[in-house]
Amino acid sequence: MMKYKFLAEARRVALGLDVDAKAVVVAALDVTSGEILFQGRLSHRHEDWQRFLARFPRCELWACYEAGYTGFHLCRMLRELGVDCRVVAPSQVPKSVTNRQQKTDRRDALMLAQLYFHPPRSFVRVPTEAEEQDRQLLRTREQLVRDKTRIQNRIKALLAFHHLAWPSDRRTGPWSQATLRSLRALELPEPLRVCLTAQLDALDGLYCQIRILDQQIVALSRGEASHDRCALLRHIPGVGRLTAMAFLLEIFRPHEFETAEALAAHVGFTCCEWSSSSRRRLGHITHWGSPILRRLLIEAAWSWVRKDPQAKRQFETICAHSKRRKIAIVGMARCLAIVMWAMTVRQQEYAYRWAA
Numbered sequence: 134m135m136k137y138k139f140l141a142e143a144r145r146v147a148l149g150l151d152v153d154a155k156a157v158v159v160a161a162l163d164v165t166s167g168e169i170l171f172q173g174r175l176s177h178r179h180e181d182w183q184r185f186l187a188r189f190p191r192c193e194l195w196a197c198y199e200a201g202y203t204g205f206h207l208c209r210m211l212r213e214l215g216v217d218c219r220v221v222a223p224s225q226v227p228k229s230v231t232n233r234q235q236k237t238d239r240r241d242a243l244m245l246a247q248l249y250f251h252p253p254r255s256f257v258r259v260p261t262e263a264e265e266q267d268r269q270l271l272r273t274r275e276q277l278v279r280d281k282t283r284i285q286n287r288i289k290a291l292l293a294f295h296h297l298a299w300p301s302d303r304r305t306g307p308w309s310q311a312t313l314r315s316l317r318a319l320e321l322p323e324p325l326r327v328c329l330t331a332q333l334d335a336l337d338g339l340y341c342q343i344r345i346l347d348q349q350i351v352a353l354s355r356g357e358a359s360h361d362r363c364a365l366l367r368h369i370p371g372v373g374r375l376t377a378m379a380f381l382l383e384i385f386r387p388h389e390f391e392t393a394e395a396l397a398a399h400v401g402f403t404c405c406e407w408s409s410s411s412r413r414r415l416g417h418i419t420h421w422g423s424p425i426l427r428r429l430l431i432e433a434a435w436s437w438v439r440k441d442p443q444a445k446r447q448f449e450t451i452c453a454h455s456k457r458r459k460i461a462i463v464g465m466a467r468c469l470a471i472v473m474w475a476m477t478v479r480q481q482e483y484a485y486r487w488a489a
Contacts, residue, residue: 140170143191148216149246150198151238152207157198159185160242164195164249172239179210186214197245197256199223205259221245222421225253258399264385267353271382274346275425281339288316288332295325313337347375354378366473368483370444371436376429380473383426387478393471401427402467418463427466434466443485444468 144163151158161171171188175181186194196211196218211218227244260268285308292299299307300315317333319326354363354374359381366377390396397403401422420427438448444465451461468488475487 138188139190140188141192142189144189145193146170146189146195147246147249148194148196149242149244149248150196150207151242151245152198152201152203154203157207158238158242160239160246161189162243162246162249169243172242177207182210182214186216193217195219195249197221197248199226199245200257205265208259209262220257220259221248221253222257225255255398258386258389260385264382268382268385270346270349270353271379271425274343274350277339277343277346281336281343284332284336284339288329288336291325291329291332297321297325350375350378362477365476365480365482369433369437369469369472369476370440370483371433371438372469372473373433376433377473379423379426379429380470381477383423384474384477387474390474390478393474396474397467397470400430400467400470402463402470430466430470431462434462434469437469438462438465441485444488447488 140161141163145165147162147164149160149162151160156174156176158174159171160169162168163170175185194216196216198207198218198220200220200222205220208218208220226248289299291297297319300312300319305311313333313336316329319329321329351374353359354377359378362381363374363377366372366380367374384390384396384399387396390399394403398419399422401418401420401424403419403421405416405419438444447468448461448465451464452458456464472483472485472487475481476483
């Protein structure tokens with residue numbers, strides 16, 4: 134695989150890694166001279182990486198790869214082997230417009246190695262294995278909730294397409310158990326009855342799975358690692374257990390954020406900015422970070438402005454400056470995220486002043 138026993142000795146080396154499910158394309162770059170020391174492929178096995186890194190005795194190794202569906206296993210493994218490994222968001226990697234047709238894995242790996250010289254504004258925060266497993270409960274629940282919404286839309290489309298009346302009752306919700314029983318009792322031709330029953334059975338299965346995940350999240354909130362912080366965050370008017378746990382699972386180490394602005398940027402509540410000379414323009418929010426957490430924070434912010442008089446006054450002040458309510462509530466969700474961060478880091482009771 135390699136011609137020489139040692140590729141470099143007592144140097145600073147940047148490794149660019151283009152990762153897929155089967156292998157990793159590696160580009161090793163000498164930081165001082167800019168020389169390409171190695172380009173090739175490695176497997177994900179721990180033994181192969183040990184042998185490869187042994188070719189760089191007494192070297193200061195830095196590695197970088199794009200975040201993707203392969204997760205953070207490679208990053209944690211390389212850090213255990215003594216490599217300063219970073220994970221970068223794909224949106225932070227420069228894209229070459231002129232060489233799109235010449236795009237190869239080796240070129241991508243080399244570009245990632247060159248990020249050592251011009252690093253992005255921030256890298257992806259890497260959770261521990263336990264933090265990643267706990268967070269998966271929340272993300273799997275969100276996937277099932279989306280599947281539930283899709284099936285509900287399919288049922289409504291099925292009834293509308295065949296001109297069937299919706300058996301809803303004003304006293305109950307559109308998807309209450311009484312409504313679902315009425316749907317099963319509809320007199321339909323056999324083909325339509327089979328189709329509707331299949332969709333309703335899938336919906337019942339999703340309800341059951343979501344309840345199981347909710348029970349797991351409740352048990353996690355009562356565990357030693359999350360109990361005190363979750364109980365503290367639930368003192369905020371309008372914040373329930375799910376929102377509190379979403380914050381703790383997605384912002385798994387809040388103390389790593391030095392400022393409130395850094396926390397807001399990580400969640401995705403910071404405005405995009407365009408500057409020209411002395412002119413500064415702000416646009417839509419960046420939408421970085423977890424969309425699950427942003428959605429739950431916005432939902433909780435509606436309850437927050439109803440229950441907290443100070444939050445309500447601030448919300449009305451924002452709306453008075455020609456801002457629509459749906460835009461103003463995003464600003465309040467940003468304030469709510471900052472309040473939750475301050476309470477978690479300082480371990481102090483709720484106070485609206487943290488939103489300032």
